[in-house]
Amino acid sequence: MTLATDRLAAIAPSAETRLGYLLRLSRPRFWLYQGGPVVVAVTYAAAGPGELFSPLAVALFLYFTLPANVFLYGVNDVFDRDVDEHNPKKDEGREVSYRGDSVVLGTIVGSGLLAAAFLPWLPTLGVLALLAWAFLSVEYSAPPLRFKTTPFLDSLSNGLYILPGVVAYAAVAGVAPPVSAVAGAWLWTMGMHTFSAIPDIEPDREAGIRTTATYLGASRTYYYCAACWLAAAAAFALTHWAFGALLLVYPVLVFGVLAAGVDVEAAYWWYPAVNTLVGMAFTLLGLWVMLYG
Numbered sequence: 117m118t119l120a121t122d123r124l125a126a127i128a129p130s131a132e133t134r135l136g137y138l139l140r141l142s143r144p145r146f147w148l149y150q151g152g153p154v155v156v157a158v159t160y161a162a163a164g165p166g167e168l169f170s171p172l173a174v175a176l177f178l179y180f181t182l183p184a185n186v187f188l189y190g191v192n193d194v195f196d197r198d199v200d201e202h203n204p205k206k207d208e209g210r211e212v213s214y215r216g217d218s219v220v221l222g223t224i225v226g227s228g229l230l231a232a233a234f235l236p237w238l239p240t241l242g243v244l245a246l247l248a249w250a251f252l253s254v255e256y257s258a259p260p261l262r263f264k265t266t267p268f269l270d271s272l273s274n275g276l277y278i279l280p281g282v283v284a285y286a287a288v289a290g291v292a293p294p295v296s297a298v299a300g301a302w303l304w305t306m307g308m309h310t311f312s313a314i315p316d317i318e319p320d321r322e323a324g325i326r327t328t329a330t331y332l333g334a335s336r337t338y339y340y341c342a343a344c345w346l347a348a349a350a351a352f353a354l355t356h357w358a359f360g361a362l363l364l365v366y367p368v369l370v371f372g373v374l375a376a377g378v379d380v381e382a383a384y385w386w387y388p389a390v391n392t393l394v395g396m397a398f399t400l401l402g403l404w405v406m407l408y409g
Contacts, residue, residue: 131212138223140212141193142185145388150188151181152395153281153301159402161289172237172287179234180280183227184253188276190216190224192257192264198323228253234283242286245279252276267331271344274309275302300351300363307344307366308387310337315381338374342367362397365390 128144129136158173167173193214216224231250235243255261256273263273278301285293292298313320313329314337320330329337345366353360369390373383 134217134219137212137215138186138220141189141214141220142182143189143211145385147181147185148388148392148395149277150184150280151177152391153278154180154284156395156398156402157281157283157285157293158288159399159406160293161285161287162406163289164406167288170288172234173284176234176280176284176287179230183230184280187224187227187231188253190220190227191254194221194224195257195259195262234287237287238283239286239290241292242283245282245286249276249279249283252279264327265325267326267328270313271306271310271328274305277305277308278302294355296351296354297359300348300355300359303344303348303351304363304366307341307348308391310344311341311370311380311387312384313337315384334380338370342370345370358401359398362394365394 128139131137131140154173154177158168158177162168162173194216197214228250231246234246238246252263252273253276256263256270256276263269278298281301282293282298310328313327314334316327317329317334317337320327328340332340345363349360349363349367351360352363369383372378373380
């Protein structure tokens with residue numbers, strides 16, 4: 117995933133152009149954080165190979181891979197303009213700083229509104245999950261709630277990343293996904309979000325931003341992430357033991373990072389690849405069951 121997105125950055129239009137800027141604003145390195153749950157959900161929701169590539173399934177994957185990320189990260193950048201002055205991710209060029217104009221702002225808003233096109237095609241659960249995703253995508257960063265500035269609510273609200281999977285599962289299967297799988301995925305996002313906030317502890321404190329990580333401090337945040345991921349593994353194991361076993365890679369990595377003294381700022385950038393591999397394993401298991409189970 118990291119190599120692929122680095123190559124994308126190399127061949128994409130210059131960041132000085134509006135298109136190049138919007139592509140980078142969407143965080144290509146993290147595209148599969150929303151698109152991936154759609155792939156996994158469709159794999160387990162589909163009754164057969166033909167449903168894997170139904171028009172609705174493909175459209176949802178395409179939407180949650182690019183437009184949804186323009187919307188989510190665009191809203192984040194609009195309301196974090198002052199905070200990002202202290203963010204080393206922006207200073208190091210890994211992410212672009214917000215420099216929007218009316219066209220950029222219109223693209224961000226339009227990318228969010230585009231989700232409404234799915235509403236007529238979704239069952240009630242899918243509609244509710246999509247509305248919840250849109251609400252959390254905005255209120256994570258925007259006033260009046262701005263969840264990202266409230267310890268533990270910042271972590272909890274990041275369940276928004278698995279809601280595309282709930283939408284896709286409901287769209288293809290017509291029923292809700294297993295509660296244990298949704299709970300496990302939600303707990304996984306809580307750990308993932310809080311781990312990603314560890315490198316931002318000092319910049320966030322300088323900017324006066326309160327997060328779970330700034331509240332707990334770095335050392336206790338590691339254990340919070342491990343606890344979330346252990347709980348996620350336990351919840352997934354209620355769906356199938358293999359799912360729980362796969363999720364154990366996350367607490368193992370946390371303790372490995374701690375034991376090896378790896379710089380968390382370096383470890384943070386491994387996770388797109390780790391998450392892609394775990395998501396691929398989930399998908400391959402689902403395909404195996406579909407074809408041979």
